[in-house]
Amino acid sequence: MPPAAFRNVRASAWPAAMVHSLPPSARDRPQASAEAHRTHRPLLCGYYGEHNLGDDALLRVLLDQLPSHLQPLVTAHDEALVRSRFGVATVERRSLGEVLRALDRCDSLVLGGGSLLQDATSFRSLVYYALLILCARARGRPVLLWGQGLGPLRRRRSRALVRLLLPLASGCSWRDPASALLATRLGGTGAVGSDPVWAFPAVPWHGQGGAIVLCWRPLRDFGPERWRPYLEALTQLVERSDRPVLWLAFHGDQDRGLLERLRREGMIPEALGRRSREQRPGDPAEALSSFQHSGLVVAMRLHGLILAALAGAPCVALSYDPKVSAAAEAIDCPCQELDQPPPSDLAERWHACLDQPPDAERIEAQRQGTEPHRTLLRRWLG
Numbered sequence: 001m002p003p004a005a006f007r008n009v010r011a012s013a014w015p016a017a018m019v020h021s022l023p024p025s026a027r028d029r030p031q032a033s034a035e036a037h038r039t040h041r042p043l044l045c046g047y048y049g050e051h052n053l054g055d056d057a058l059l060r061v062l063l064d065q066l067p068s069h070l071q072p073l074v075t076a077h078d079e080a081l082v083r084s085r086f087g088v089a090t091v092e093r094r095s096l097g098e099v100l101r102a103l104d105r106c107d108s109l110v111l112g113g114g115s116l117l118q119d120a121t122s123f124r125s126l127v128y129y130a131l132l133i134l135c136a137r138a139r140g141r142p143v144l145l146w147g148q149g150l151g152p153l154r155r156r157r158s159r160a161l162v163r164l165l166l167p168l169a170s171g172c173s174w175r176d177p178a179s180a181l182l183a184t185r186l187g188g189t190g191a192v193g194s195d196p197v198w199a200f201p202a203v204p205w206h207g208q209g210g211a212i213v214l215c216w217r218p219l220r221d222f223g224p225e226r227w228r229p230y231l232e233a234l235t236q237l238v239e240r241s242d243r244p245v246l247w248l249a250f251h252g253d254q255d256r257g258l259l260e261r262l263r264r265e266g267m268i269p270e271a272l273g274r275r276s277r278e279q280r281p282g283d284p285a286e287a288l289s290s291f292q293h294s295g296l297v298v299a300m301r302l303h304g305l306i307l308a309a310l311a312g313a314p315c316v317a318l319s320y321d322p323k324v325s326a327a328a329e330a331i332d333c334p335c336q337e338l339d340q341p342p343p344s345d346l347a348e349r350w351h352a353c354l355d356q357p358p359d360a361e362r363i364e365a366q367r368q369g370t371e372p373h374r375t376l377l378r379r380w381l382g
Helices: 015-021 034-038 053-065 079-086 096-104 123-138 156-168 177-185 224-241 258-264 284-292 302-310 322-330 346-353 360-368 371-381
Strands: 042-045 073-076 089-092 108-117 143-150 171-174 211-215 245-248 276-279 294-299 315-319 335-337
Touching: 042 053, 042 096, 042 123, 053 079, 053 108, 053 143, 053 284, 053 302, 053 371, 073 079, 073 096, 079 089, 089 096, 096 123, 108 123, 108 371, 123 143, 123 156, 143 177, 143 371, 171 177, 171 371, 211 224, 211 302, 224 346, 245 284, 258 276, 284 294, 284 302, 294 302, 294 346, 302 315, 302 322, 302 360, 315 322, 315 346, 322 335, 322 360
Parallel strands: 042 073, 042 108, 073 089, 108 143, 143 171, 211 245, 211 294, 245 276, 294 315, 315 335
Antiparallel strands: none
């Protein structure tokens, strides 16, 4: 989301005028040249320090892929957490003024992973990242879109704005074919790879007979009646298998307390409740360890599903977004679309997946698919 200080900006007033004010060298797509080799301090911009383990995993991979001589500056909300966890300098991501001043001290702008160019969060969120791109190009800084998802872009003005922005990017790598196709339709280019989190260090699976781990999230307009069939299927599964259930809060702010909320609403049957407890992993590696020792992971969150697969854990997906469906399909993981009625035998289908790890060759293919993102950084920042 955009910083609070930016929420009253009238977005429609500035884009065209600002682009026309750019010098010709900033409007044109820059070429790999001496400009790239002078770069020594990139500004890494993303949804960092917001207590989302998926974004923490993206940042870990991005830092690992950066050429070692660079000294990055990272936008983050919980700056102390990001500094202590990653050992990097930070700037408050919710303060537009501070981020723009930081841009003056940096040699490039890297939009690092996730889907930053989208308007599902809000149009203002899209405008925030657009303004950073425009300001970077006005200062003659290269702009890299690293491992990005593109969209959704539900508004006509959003598509028009992104059509204006994409030619300003110095280099792009997309995390999935659908994003790359949309970028092409909007006048952009770039290599396509798998989600960068597939490059996170994998671990061997030791979860035979282990717990059922839920990587669930609250969803807008997903009330008690829509939760009910999944909770009933889960209850049947745990009664038949007699295993504990860990409700893993992958996003520390959003997911925490989901179990207790559903319990207060009378949605947790007694058989499920006595086997359930919430777990709050402190970092992606701790989440990876939980997946590593699980007998089954039921994942709604994209990066929860990816980390579960990297831990070799048996997994099934509940998809609220096409990005989750695409990741599940890539590793041949059973996936239930949440906008479709669940099958009556959902518990049976989940039970068939217990202690059945995913195809290691498919996972390795996804890991190899992250190379375009590393190549982008080497070309422009190496």
